[in-house]
Amino acid sequence: MTTGGTPSTALQVTAAAGRHKTVPPATWFNGNTLLLLGYALEDDTPSELNFAFAGNLVINGSSYPVYLGQGSDLLFTNDWWFGTPPPQGGEASWTRDSSGYLHTPDGKYVVRPKNGGYFGAHDNAFQVITPNLTVNCEEA
Numbered sequence: 278m279t280t281g282g283t284p285s286t287a288l289q290v291t292a293a294a295g296r297h298k299t300v301p302p303a304t305w306f307n308g309n310t311l312l313l314l315g316y317a318l319e320d321d322t323p324s325e326l327n328f329a330f331a332g333n334l335v336i337n338g339s340s341y342p343v344y345l346g347q348g349s350d351l352l353f354t355n356d357w358w359f360g361t362p363p364p365q366g367g368e369a370s371w372t373r374d375s376s377g378y379l380h381t382p383d384g385k386y387v388v389r390p391k392n393g394g395y396f397g398a399h400d401n402a403f404q405v406i407t408p409n410l411t412v413n414c415e416e417a
Contacts, residue, residue, distance in 0.1 A: 294328035298348050302326035306346045310360030312371050323348050323358050341381050359403055
């Protein structure tokens, strides 16, 4: 289920899933993703997740396949992961810029950690912004 309102409000995803971290969801998530945004104390990829799922991020009529996963870190907080699929059959792929932000294949949007900080358990959020806003945020 998704909820949202005006472009300035948050979008919420609700998933009915278990809350016990195991290896199989992480294996599935890592095997289907190319670029990741996530928070981990030890790894660049999740080794265990509570759950993971695939969906489409739709922004102003443009659809982008994405993966989301949630685990638990050593501090007993939720660590969230955002993943992008590898390109299929010559299609454009997501890219990562020097700040670590992910750019949609068409270059229209950027996915980044909430408030420009690390994407992680303590925010449980990420932002979708336009590339020109990324430049303005970095200069501020």
